[in-house]
Amino acid sequence: MELRQLQHFVAVAEDRHFTRAAERLMVSQSGLSASIRSLERELRAPLFVRTTRRVTLTEAGRALLVEAERILAQVRSAHEAVAAVQGVLRGTLALGTEQCIAGVHVARLLAAFRRRHPDVEIRLRQTGSGALAEEVAAGRLDLAFAYRTEPDTDQLRSVSLAGEPMTVLCHPGHRLASATAVLAPNDLAGEVFVDFHPDWGPRRTTEAAFAAAGVRRAVALEVNDVHSLLDLVEENLGIAVVPRHFRHKRPSLAALPLKGMGETEYETIALLPPERATSPAARALVALLATADPVSPPAGAQAR
CATH class of the missing domain: 1.10.10.10 (Winged helix-like DNA-binding domain superfamily/Winged helix DNA-binding domain)
Known part of the structure; x- marks a missing residue:
């Protein structure tokens, strides 16, 4: 062969x-x-x-196909490792990300990376966290910024970027907007929900929290981008449970804290293959993340 x-x-x-x-x-x-x-x-x-x-x-x-992709990724990493030893970082950086990931400004990070390593071709793919984990494990992506869906495995390791609570967004005229008490999942029973595809991190976080609270919910309006979700909420077509930092994207919406979520938290991570299979370009990007550069995640990322 x-x-x-x-x-x-x-x-x-x-x-x-x-x-x-x-x-x-x-x-x-x-x-x-x-x-x-x-x-x-x-x-x-x-x-x-x-x-x-x-x-x-x-x-x-x-x-x-699973093994062939992994073998070809390892061969590519070997070529790039030899070039890196010779003082030149080149090849391809294949990066995946969910939209609006917390803890890193992806565009700013990639711009800083390109300034430092102009000979590396950058490829970017945007999709849900479940698919991103599969593609990193298969060697199709060098690394990905995603939501933590499971513990580290022998095929995947992670670097924590940020953790934050979930928040309810609704139209200012919605009945919940005037709530004086902190909301819990039970208070949202029967509401019309706007949410992302089931593969997305925020959707997975919300589903886990509501299941833990024993509250059933149905998603009536399902979208695949953040701004469409915010548009639907702004037209009072439903409410959304999202990571807290989303509230800054549409200040016109009412943002309400959500308690009673148990230990559920929205945690974003950088997903990488095992150390031995990590490409030099991916190592360089993670090193850039860990510097004091403005693209770094708050409080310094720690590998898990």
Whole structure:
């Protein structure tokens, strides 16, 4: 098995199309097909189901994809580590993040990183915390800024960025806006909720807190960006339970503290692969996070 074959396999798996993958790899389609057939013969298993319209992975192909991505990520890290020893940081920094993550200003951090390491190509992907954890573990991302969804594992380690309580946002004319007592989950029973996709950190935090309090809630309006959520709340179409720092994005909304959440807290982290698999670019970004630079998280991040 050659690295070139794994690169060909991953490209076809990503594009779900031999012609597009061949164009991206700048090889002939016949050469790409021959490479995949050779790999299938060696593994004694079909890796793709081919039709006239699309290509899909077989069960064996899905199993190989996880390992192939990890192997290629390690090879890339090895090349970049040698370059770093020679005094030049280059290669690619593949970063993932949720929107409006607490504890780090992502754009400012990346601008500072680029000034220090102009030879590193930066790639950014924005999605939910669950998907980000999977992509870091698989080697598709060098690191990610996300919500803590589970303890560290042998495939993932974390650096704490910030922790904060959750807050209720509602329209100033909503009945809750004039509440004099501190709200608890029971006070929100029966309300119409605006929330994010279930993979997002704030949604997961809220669901866990309400489940712990024994309060059922239904999300009627589901969005995938912060400003759409705030727009819906501002039009009095529902209320939202969000990390406290979101209140500064729309001062016109009423922001109410929420108690009775037990030990539930919105904690944001930097997710990284194991130390041995962390790329030099990711190490440099984490080092930048830990400096006194304005992009650093408050109170200094500590690895867990």
